[in-house]
Amino acid sequence: MTFSKLSTIGATALGFQSxxxxxxxxxxxxxxxxxxxxxxxxxxxxxxxxxxxxxxFPWIVMWLVIAASVFTIYFGLVQFRFFGHxxxxxxxxxxxxxxxxxxxxxxxxATALSGTVGLGNIAGVAVAVGIGGPGATFWMILAGxxxxxxxxxxxxxxxxxxxEYPDGSVSGGPMYYISKGFNExxxxxxKILAVLFxxxxxxxxxxxxxxFQANQAHAQISAITGDYPGWITGLVFAAVVFAVIVGGIKSxxxxxxxVVPFMGILYVGAAAIILIINFDMIGWAFGQIxxxxxxxxxxxGGMVGALIQGFKRAAFSNEAGVGSAAIAHxxxxxxxxITEGFVSLLEPLIDTVVICTMTALVIIISxxxxxxxxxxxxxxNEAGSAIATVDGNSGVALTSAAFASGISWFPYVLAxxxxxxxxxxxxxxxxxxxxxxxxxxxxxxxxxxxxKIIFCVFVVIGAAASLGPVIDxxxxxxxxxxxxxxxxxxxxxxxxxxxxVSYAERLxxxxxxxxxx
Amino acid sequence: MTVKITVGLDGxxxxxxxxxxxxxxxxxxxxxxxxxxxxxxxxPFTFQTPEENATRHKRREExxxxxxxxVVAPAVKSLQDAGFAAKGVVRHGDVAETLxxxxxxxxxxxxxxxxxxxxxxxxxxxxxxxxxxxxxxxxPVTVVG
Numbered sequence: 001m002t003f004s005k006l007s008t009i010g011a012t013a014l015g016f017q018s019x020x021x022x023x024x025x026x027x028x029x030x031x032x033x034x035x036x037x038x039x040x041x042x043x044x045x046x047x048x049x050x051x052x053x054x055x056x057f058p059w060i061v062m063w064l065v066i067a068a069s070v071f072t073i074y075f076g077l078v079q080f081r082f083f084g085h086x087x088x089x090x091x092x093x094x095x096x097x098x099x100x101x102x103x104x105x106x107x108x109x110a111t112a113l114s115g116t117v118g119l120g121n122i123a124g125v126a127v128a129v130g131i132g133g134p135g136a137t138f139w140m141i142l143a144g145x146x147x148x149x150x151x152x153x154x155x156x157x158x159x160x161x162x163x164e165y166p167d168g169s170v171s172g173g174p175m176y177y178i179s180k181g182f183n184e185x186x187x188x189x190x191k192i193l194a195v196l197f198x199x200x201x202x203x204x205x206x207x208x209x210x211x212f213q214a215n216q217a218h219a220q221i222s223a224i225t226g227d228y229p230g231w232i233t234g235l236v237f238a239a240v241v242f243a244v245i246v247g248g249i250k251s252x253x254x255x256x257x258x259v260v261p262f263m264g265i266l267y268v269g270a271a272a273i274i275l276i277i278n279f280d281m282i283g284w285a286f287g288q289i290x291x292x293x294x295x296x297x298x299x300x301g302g303m304v305g306a307l308i309q310g311f312k313r314a315a316f317s318n319e320a321g322v323g324s325a326a327i328a329h330x331x332x333x334x335x336x337x338i339t340e341g342f343v344s345l346l347e348p349l350i351d352t353v354v355i356c357t358m359t360a361l362v363i364i365i366s367x368x369x370x371x372x373x374x375x376x377x378x379x380x381n382e383a384g385s386a387i388a389t390v391d392g393n394s395g396v397a398l399t400s401a402a403f404a405s406g407i408s409w410f411p412y413v414l415a416x417x418x419x420x421x422x423x424x425x426x427x428x429x430x431x432x433x434x435x436x437x438x439x440x441x442x443x444x445x446x447x448x449x450x451x452k453i454i455f456c457v458f459v460v461i462g463a464a465a466s467l468g469p470v471i472d473x474x475x476x477x478x479x480x481x482x483x484x485x486x487x488x489x490x491x492x493x494x495x496x497x498x499x500x501v502s503y504a505e506r507l508x509x510x511x512x513x514x515x516x517x
Numbered sequence: 518m519t520v521k522i523t524v525g526l527d528g529x530x531x532x533x534x535x536x537x538x539x540x541x542x543x544x545x546x547x548x549x550x551x552x553x554x555x556x557x558x559x560x561p562f563t564f565q566t567p568e569e570n571a572t573r574h575k576r577r578e579e580x581x582x583x584x585x586x587x588v589v590a591p592a593v594k595s596l597q598d599a600g601f602a603a604k605g606v607v608r609h610g611d612v613a614e615t616l617x618x619x620x621x622x623x624x625x626x627x628x629x630x631x632x633x634x635x636x637x638x639x640x641x642x643x644x645x646x647x648x649x650x651x652x653x654x655x656x657p658v659t660v661v662g
Contacts, residue, residue: 097610100608101577101580101608101609102577103573104562107561107563107564110563111565111567114564169571169574169575171571257566261564331573332570431571
């Protein structure tokens with residue numbers, strides 16, 4: 001229902017374009033889109049983020065953390081026991097040379113990472129630290145470490161139950177493993193859950209994978225060029241996305257896929273330089289992180305506020321338990337589905353434990369967050385909803401300001417990085433959304449085209465709407481995927497354990513061994 | 518005893534010259550088998566889009582089919598027609614490493630390749646595949662100019 005309503009808004013937004021003339025008119029269009037969007041998605045957001053009765057703790061955050069903890073225990077700390085093995089798999093030590101030319105573990109991991117590394121690591125962390133204080137970082141790291149087990153579970157299943165078509169192409173993901181896995185175990189309801197997942201995946205693709213990206217890309221660009229209507233950025237982005245996913249201009253996507261890792265390294269490098277310059281403050285920053293994690297240091301909601309923000313933004317950034325990565329990882333060439341599970345557990349580590357933490361440290365060290373010197377606590381802004389910052393920045397602007405305090409010209413590089421990350425995430429999610437769409441409506445040129453056009457329309461809406469409603473809807477849609485996916489994972493995890501036990505035994509006995517290079 | 522020689526082709530004229538040289542060499546030997554190899558340059562450490570990954574297996578098959586039908590099969594046929602023992606191999610991978618691997622796997626005692634492979638910037642940065650092969654091969658390498 002939400003979906004059909006949103007489509008109507010999309011059509012309305014596009015219908016307005018011809019009437020655009022003055023800047024004032026343009027601003028009011030942004031406002032109209034924003035209001036209509038907030039009104040139509042509010043109930044969905046409220047449902048997903050409803051607090052556990054008697055507390056202020058959203059049930060969905062608890063849902064993700066419990067799942068990650070269950071998988072961590074059930075698989076006996078798989079993320080630590082098989083960490084070294086995962087690295088060797090990515091290096092190709094266990095890859096059959098006769099499979100050269102197929103999708104390698106590294107390629108599957110890199111593709112999945114380029115879908116998750118992006119604005120979540122830059123803007124999302126700023127939101128977490130801006131609202132939840134430095135303490136949110138502690139919970140974010142913990143969520144990242146636990147999330148490795150969720151990712152392991154879903155990606156193993158993704159490969160095991162993927163569809164392989166006669167022409168050799170593959171489709172995988174939660175909708176396939178839930179329906180096939182449930183059938184195999186003789187459980188009812190697999191098909192219903194799979195359809196539900198596909199619906200939420202489409203919403204997630206349009207929300208977090210699209211509107212949030214367009215929105216923050218616009219925020220970043222307009223911070224440098226000066227304010228201008230969001231729909232302009234939206235149209236430009238939509239045109240490029242359209243050229244790639246509808247026009248099939250693969251060169252743009254290929255160039256992006258090659259530039260994005262470079263930007264990622266540049267980003268981490270810049271953060272590392274700032275941390276090295278401020279080496280003496282790292283100890284203090286970690287002190288703030290630990291103190292904030294358990295006391296809140298005056299943030300809205302105290303310790304629980306820090307915890308909620310940390311877990312929320314970690315999940316939004318690394319998508320562990322959401323099921324999206326299972327779609328990306330399922331293309332790998334391997335005889336052992338579980339090997340891709342091992343490889344995928346590196347994803348939350350790189351994404352959250354390393355990159356997100358670096359962003360958080362830079363923000364904390366740059367002292368963009370205002371501290372009340374009398375109490376040592378953080379000062380809240382006028383609305384009391386977030387920590388007051390030096391220039392009142394939030395989201396990606398806060399990260400940008402933090403980097404600028406160390407490297408003055410870095411906001412320009414960051415702007416380019418944000419735009420490219422946003423774009424590559426959109427391309428990845430357009431694929432995830434498309435897979436869910438074709439699962440529901442069947443493969444075919446026309447049905448695919450319909451989804452792709454809807455996807456492009458939402459780019460414009462995302463860029464025009466303001467951050468609040470967009471981020472709420474994006475979170476809600478992505479977490480809704482996790483609701484269904486994790487139910488599926490609970491029922492199917494014994495299949496993964498059987499694979500794990502068998503693989504571990506064969507690895508120990510020497511039946512599975514590295515190929516000589 | 519049959520002497521086995523690997524001939525690395527790259528679909529260019531220099532590859533053809535390598536083949537001619539190998540054929541000449543083989544004609545002077547009593548028993549010689551020529552292994553005609555074509556390596557499709559590929560690395561497991563590249564970045565690809567989800568669509569590329571999903572259709573990779575299909576494209577790999579197509580690449581092997583094209584290399585076989587356009588380069589390797591005609592070469593093997595011409596050698597066999599001329600009375601030589603020959604077989605073709607098409608693989609993906611790093612050119613130098615894979616040619617060497619094919620040679621070792623087949624028990625060949627020599628590799629013959631053409632001189633040119635990469636050009637310009639890549640060559641300056643990483644050296645050509647031929648240079649790499651000469652430096653790292655387990656058997657003697659003949660480079661035909």
